[in-house]
Amino acid sequence: MKLIIAGSTGFVATELIRQSLSNPLITSLIALGRKPSPPPNPSTLLPNADLSKLKSVVLDDFDCADYPDNVKSDLANADACIWTIAITPPQLTTVPWETTVRVCRDYAVNGVRIISSLTEKRPFRFVYISGTNAVRDPARKPLLLGEYCVLRGEAENKIIEFGRASGGRVEVAVAKPGIISGPTKETGVLAKVFFGVIGIGKVRVGQVAGALLEGVTGGFETETYENGDLVRVGSKTVGGVE
Numbered sequence: 001m002k003l004i005i006a007g008s009t010g011f012v013a014t015e016l017i018r019q020s021l022s023n024p025l026i027t028s029l030i031a032l033g034r035k036p037s038p039p040p041n042p043s044t045l046l047p048n049a050d051l052s053k054l055k056s057v058v059l060d061d062f063d064c065a066d067y068p069d070n071v072k073s074d075l076a077n078a079d080a081c082i083w084t085i086a087i088t089p090p091q092l093t094t095v096p097w098e099t100t101v102r103v104c105r106d107y108a109v110n111g112v113r114i115i116s117s118l119t120e121k122r123p124f125r126f127v128y129i130s131g132t133n134a135v136r137d138p139a140r141k142p143l144l145l146g147e148y149c150v151l152r153g154e155a156e157n158k159i160i161e162f163g164r165a166s167g168g169r170v171e172v173a174v175a176k177p178g179i180i181s182g183p184t185k186e187t188g189v190l191a192k193v194f195f196g197v198i199g200i201g202k203v204r205v206g207q208v209a210g211a212l213l214e215g216v217t218g219g220f221e222t223e224t225y226e227n228g229d230l231v232r233v234g235s236k237t238v239g240g241v242e
Contacts, residue, residue: 001026033058126159208234
């Protein structure tokens with residue numbers, strides 16, 4: 001299968017690429033981002049990694065009405081896309097709100113529309129990575145990061161609606177991880193206590209990647225992967241402990 005990882009240089013995207021390179025079901029891997037994806041670190045690769053199936057594709061403007069022809073050619077005939085592009089909560093203090101809206105919602109809605117139109121594969125599977133506190137009902141806006149949580153929930157709604165309206169042509173899943181940690185990224189003690197108090201669960205980056213790759217290659221078991229689903233499904237995969 002041909003898989004697109006959108007947002008190819010991020011923490012989760014890097015792990016998705018690492019696991020995909022050793023997944024025999026994935027024969028073509030497109031790393032889509034604003035800048036070229038750096039070659040994977042050889043010391044971190046899993047056994048049987050096949051670097052020949054990885055191609056970096058640069059898209060300067062994710063907000064355009066249509067992607068350039070050369071980019072569309074590279075993305076054509078994909079079986080699935082995992083969308084990791086987002087402004088994260090720690091970035092909110094330095095990124096204008098208008099930019100946050102475009103990156104977290106508009107880029108993804110534009111992406112699923114364009115990329116799904118470039119393939120005859122049925123079903124085309126699309127994963128939008130959101131967050132555990134995103135709310136699809138604005139009336140449930142939380143006190144902490146309320147506007148941001150509503151924005152992410154609005155993006156979830158739009159992408160789910162697109163999938164449902166496709167008549168089975170596009171299958172959509174939303175992943176809602178909690179606090180993501182990994183071999184080189186751990187949550188501090190105070191942060192663990194704080195997030196525990198407000199009820200945000202933890203998940204390893206390998207579990208997130210493993211669960212989502214299981215979904216795009218074998219079929220989604222649910223439309224919404226809550227944090228517990230990611231831990232449970234991802235724990236059974238090669239990345240379950242990382």
